Amino acid sequence: xxxxxxxxxxxxxxxxxxxxxxxxxxxxxxxxxxxxxxxxxxxxxxxxxxxxxxxxxxxxxxxxxxxxxxxxxxxxxxxxxxxxxxxxxxx
Numbered sequence: 093x094x095x096x097x098x099x100x101x102x103x104x105x106x107x108x109x110x111x112x113x114x115x116x117x118x119x120x121x122x123x124x125x126x127x128x129x130x131x132x133x134x135x136x137x138x139x140x141x142x143x144x145x146x147x148x149x150x151x152x153x154x155x156x157x158x159x160x161x162x163x164x165x166x167x168x169x170x171x172x173x174x175x176x177x178x179x180x181x182x183x
Contacts, residue, residue: 098134098177102127105170115164122156123167130174133183150178
């Protein structure tokens with residue numbers, strides 16, 4: 093179930109980014125980088141099943157959530173959901 097929630101959150105994030113929402117280029121780049129890192133973490137987890145929860149990806153996502161909380165609350169909300177799903181998957 094957590095993986096499905098994560099996929100739904102990734103889809104929601106892509107939709108928000110494609111919706112034309114006004115977002116600073118640096119924030120857009122940070123969000124796209126986070127998506128890429130999450131995809132990579134999922135692939136590694138599938139391959140090894142040994143990723144450690146609270147690792148670098150989750151720390152960067154937490155920092156990004158904090159950065160976007162005021163300026164882009166919808167993106168922060170989606171990332172928060174993704175972070176919870178990653179934690180539930182042990183990533």
